[in-house]
Amino acid sequence: MELAALEKQLRILQSESTAKIEAATSLADLDDLGTSLLGKKGALTDLLRGIGSLSADDRPKIGALANEVRAAIESALKSRRTVAGAAELSARITSETEDATTPGPLPAFGSLHPIPETISAIAQIMGSFGFTVVEGQEVEDDVTNFQLLNIPEDHPSRDLWDTLYLREPGRLLRTHTSPGQIRTMRTIEPPIRVILPGRCYRYEAVDASHGFEFHQVEGLLVDRGTTLADLKGILDELARGLFGPGTRTRFRPGYYPFTEPSVAVDVSWDGSKDGWMTILGAGMVHPIVLENGGIDPEKHQGFAFGLGVERIAMLRHGIPDLRALLENDLRLLRGLR
Ligand code: PHE
Secondary structure: OOHHHHHHHHHHHHHHHHHHHHHOOOHHHHHHHHHHHHOOOOHHHHHHHHHHHOOOOHHHHHHHHHHHHHHHHHHHHHHHHHHHHHHHHHHHHHHOOOOOOOOOOOOOOOOOOHHHHHHHHHHHHHHOOOOEEOOOOOEEEHHHHOHHHOOOOOOHHHHHHOOOEOOOOOEEEOOOOOHHHHHHHHHOOOOEEEEEEEEEEOOOOOEOOEOOEEEEEEEEEEEOOOOHHHHHHHHHHHHHHHHOOOOOEEEEEEEEOOEEEEEEEEEEOOOOOOOEEEEEEEEEEOHHHHHHOOOOOOOOEEEEEEEEHHHHHHHHHOOOOOOHHHHOOHHHHHHHO
16 A cells, blocks of 8 residues: 555544544443554554555654554543543432432341240240249359259269260269259248249250250249149249140159159140140259258248250240251241241
8 A cells, every 4th residue: 555545544544533532422432432443453453454565664654653643542532531431420420319218228127046035935924923034054063963953973863964074073064954943042042933044965865856955944933831733833824825825734743853742744735646745844842952052941842843945945936856946047047036
């Protein structure tokens, strides 16, 4: 190609390009123009392909002119970008204004986990009979967890409460909330009406209805002239409060070293084969245990009960496997509220 013809085409490219750039209104269009004019496969590169057929003298001239054209296009793009960018921004500012009267998104509501929910339901019912909540301790000693509850060392009944012992001699994770009975009797003068909720541990094979870690709520009442009838009356009310007014209870003889007599309490339950479900153990506080708590059994008598929180949460919410309660799977927990 002729030198003059190529020069002319470069000039035409420059004026056409700047006209197109001036006409562009959006940053996106300007980006496209930049590519189509100056990119590797753009119009300028295309034109300069002809440079090969020019004489060695003419080539630098075209090179210089091409640089000039490129610079002109670049500066046109740059100044147009500033204008178009500002226009886009102010358009967005007017179109995207928030309507301050639109209600905001609702916060997600939390809910109590079924275990504390069940404990507080129990606390509420028992509270209506004057029971207050106190807490024992998760790390207990052998003396309080067993011996003061009339479970001597090497007594076969210890098999009921196989334990996780700590390295420190005589220290263990409590196997039930009953040691709280001793601690309470030693700190509070009768009349005593307390419940003691808390986490317990046992050396257990884990399955759908047994965990090595679980919760109990202990109940303790010590007063003058307390009888088994008082225990029965309160537990009937507790069962009806937890499972509905039509709930029936069944008291069966049971055995615990720290209560005499001892009972096991079942509630009527459609879900089981025989229509009953055991929810707690209870009884009249053994005179030896009263004495160990510093209370004179001639003057005061008491009853105690211990119920399994997971069991009750399972029954109340229809949860088939108590392991679900400690896995904290939000999909399950959300479904339970
Ligand atoms: N501590 C007993 C248990 O864990 C339950 C219980 C408590 C029984 C109080 C009687 C009185 O099995």
